[in-house]
Amino acid sequence: MKYKDYYNILGLERKATAEEIKKAYRKLARKYHPDVSKETDAEEKFKEVAEAYETLKDSEKRAAYDQLGSHQSGQDFQPPPDWGKQYGGSSFSFDDIDLSDLFAGLAGGRPNSNQRGSNISVPGQDYEVTAHITLEDAYQGTIVNLNISVPEYDENGHLHRVSRAFKTRIPKGVVDGQRLRLPGKGGTGFNGGHNGDLYLNIALHPHSLFRVSGHDLYLDLPVTPWEAVLGAAVEVPTLAGPVRLKIPPGTHAGQKLRLPKRGLPKPHDGEGNLFAIVQITVPTVLSERERAIFTELADISTFNPRGHFEQETKHEN
Amino acid sequence: MKIELTEVLWIDQYQELSLADLAKLSGLSETELNELVDCDAIMPINTNSTEWIFDAGCLAAAKTACRLRNDFELDTQGLSVALTLINQIHHLEMQLHDLRAQLPGRIF
Structure with a gap:
């Protein structure tokens, strides 16, 4: 059986009073309680703290714990001779047991030998x-x-x-x-x-392609500028296999294209949706001809995506 | 050793629990559950009926209340405040999670 230093877990001296034990527990419980804490390993830490408090708050269990002596945390140890008889009658075996199980089996624990011997249902x-x-x-x-x-x-x-x-x-x-x-x-x-x-x-x-929100799925869909302008039919992955998706002409970046019933199945009725979020992706390496075509487009296009800046500035002046 | 396959039960809004069921599964007493309902910390489906029915989604809140009662020695008033705040945090975390799912995963 491995020793656990309950006093050290609660940050206390061995001579701590009952009030100090309660205060230390409450402080650490507020910090690590899994229902309220966002600390890393909060659940594990809270279990340690709760286990230590469960034993030290009970005067009989604390006396029994103190009788085990002081050892290094994690050190293998055996309770002193007659410890079992003194504190637990004959119902203790120290094999295959954890320190917390040992104290759960003492009077005040659940279910203890008295309860098991009585008619109280537990x-x-x-x-x-x-x-x-x-x-x-x-x-x-x-x-x-x-x-x-x-x-x-x-x-x-x-x-x-x-x-x-x-x-x-x-x-x-x-x-x-x-x-x-x-x-x-x-x-x-x-x-x-x-x-x-x-x-x-x-x-x-986490999935490499899909992000999950309830039963709905979200997928980033990279498209070329010309697919966004002219429209296209592209293949997109779904959990049931690839499907063709129509990108309408004039599609904007960030636009959500819904693929109905391609999300997660709902347990009682229907399915969630898959949303493909359009990401307009531009080529960073251009051939000479591509550069020439883009340059020509820049020369002839009258499209001004920042026109409203001018209007807003005039309006404010 | 052959291990038998165990079927699970859903815990969601489609499963209904009586007050006695909820007490048995959560570890709270019926009196404590009555008080939590009075404080609107746990809501039955049929508030106007004398025999309350809860959706099984309430079980998570009731079990949380039971843990908080045991671990912090809270009374029902304290529990109802804690449950309300925890519910608000869960609701906000879910909203944040949903909004994050809609953000692009890659920056082009």
Whole structure:
């Protein structure tokens, strides 16, 4: 079992008072709580802080923790002889266990040996994992394999950290941030308490071509100046394969051309749209003939895209 | 070892939950949910009915409220203020995300 220095995590001396422990926790919880924090690794840091506070705020657990002695963080250690008997009765095994699991199993933890021995029903814990999938997976649906490491009690009431594997179908049409529920796949309930659920948060990998907004997709569509002026039919990629798109004559830069129902499928009805955003791209290397044609165009064209500057200036004078 | 395929349930506006369902899934009590509804922090679909129905999208807000209650020892008033602000932030982040999606990815 690896040692964690709960006092150090909360930035406290070992002789800190209960009030100091609470104050330090609240300060760090405000900083790292995943519902309110934008800090990097906020969730992991908050878990550490919450774990430390969960033990140190409870006088009995704190005394039990102090009895473990002081070690280097991350150092392998064994509790002193009789520690288990003194604090947890006979229901402790120190194999395959995490320090947080050890203290969760002490009185005041959930579910403790008393609860397991009584008739109080205790629901299993909910777990949450993030599934990172590609945009193509979201479009077609996919199957993902999940592995989670969770604390569980065995038939003798010993707490162990176990690995659980799931194979889950992600239906087509999920979007970034979508939450899905796997009922009963969380922690095991006790004394008739229902099993917890496993929640799956969907996170889409960024795509090299498409940007996602809900079920709509956005694609930059580079076009030549002459395609923009004269109009053209060009091939554009979609998640279902390439399609021909008509660029109307006189198309402007930034104009959004809609390809209906070429976005992500919606779970209950229809599909989102694909928007091709026109980017007029100019050649940087010209042949002599191209330069001559552009020069001729510049000479004969009466088009003035800045005409309104003059009008506005006259108006203001 | 063969792992069985598990089907998922959507959590969105098309799935409906009773007050008891929402309490069971979120970890909040029905009394706490009643108070959050009174503060408009969580809204049932049928506000005028005596038997409230919630869309499953409310589950995320209710679970957030449960975490905040446990982690900060907030009362329902504090929770409703925090939930309202978190909702506003999510709404603004989504608007920002949508606007960014419409911006060109490359500068020519």
